Amino acid sequence: MTGLRVVPTWRHGQERLYVCLTDGRNIAWYDRETGRVNLLGEARREDVLEALAPFLTGPVTVGPPPVPTPAELARLTLHPDDDLAPNRPGETLLVALDRAPGPAHRLRTDPRRRALAAEQTIGAALDRLDGAGWRTLHSLPLPGGDRVHHLTIGPAGLFAVHTLYARKQRVRITDPLVTVGRRPPEPLLRRIRTDADRASYALTAEVHPVLALVAPTDVSVPHPPRELHVLTDTTLTALTHLGGVLKPADVEALHAMARDRQTWTRV
Structure with a gap:
């Protein structure tokens, strides 16, 4: 013994x-x-x-344990207030709802809660890719009050994922417009591409835009959007089939850079 x-x-x-x-x-x-x-x-x-x-x-x-990589050393020296890795899916919305939950007698669900449910659903699906060599960060703040809902980094590259609640709704996409149910169409794809471009600038690496729809009944895309992936909460694993671009060390280095709040202050 x-x-x-x-x-x-x-x-x-x-x-x-x-x-x-x-x-x-x-x-x-x-x-x-x-x-x-x-x-x-x-x-x-x-x-x-x-x-x-x-x-x-x-x-x-x-x-003996291997010598820490530059990415690991950067993580160890990162101030806790600047570390975005602990952010939960929908972190920004969670904080906002905690500070101002809204009146309890509302007849309709607060749209922030539907948006939160969507981010939590997509965030959980992305976090499950962790064992396949992917790293995901949530609610990355951008100057001006914008944010990247999810940034996922893996062998296939970097992806800025924007979530959209569409439960039991038909979704029609005609670039750059997105129509959910009977609501007026919005040029959402333009905003998603802009957020991905800002992330590319911050990380000095190509970031691909993704629209992730949660629980739609039908998705109509007459013409595939330019350089943008449209997925649902049940098809997110398609990202893992896009081929290898990054090595594990590259994934860790980009993750270490992206988790630093200061990285996002210059975009």
Whole structure:
């Protein structure tokens, strides 16, 4: 018996197995994704491997933790007030509704709540891509009061995702107009492209615009919009099929840049 405990945890959607002493201190961890056992010290190397033996799935590399990447160092030095990664889907709307919930006797649902439901639905779907090598940030503030609803970064590139509540509504898209149900058409695609262009400027990388519709009954797109993806909450995974553009290190570096509030102050 080694006297060590193996504790499974999840980090960025990937499982890690930590090896702990009886007092709870970590002395090693096993990353299944990379097949590496990271030792914080060599003194109990054999004990660590013995404790992990039932969990190892094939050949592993054993050694000290890798040197942090520039992206990881940037994250560690980021002030908490400037870190946008903890933002929840619809963070801006959540704050606004908390400050001014509106009268309780309204006959119709506050449109902010429908917009919030849409952002939470799309945000949850994007967060589920985390295990496939994607990183998503929510409610990124832009100067002037605008914001990017979701920015998702993965092997296929960067995408600024704008959500639109369309439950039980027919949606017709004739670039740049979007018509939901019987409401008047709005030039929404123009705004979505502008937000993506601003994100491209901030990150010095191409950001593709996406319109994500939540629960429409029908979507009519007579002519595909120019350089813009139209998806629904059930088809967002199509982003993962667009081919590889970014390496994992590129994804992490862009994510580290995008999570810094100061990145967005110059657009």
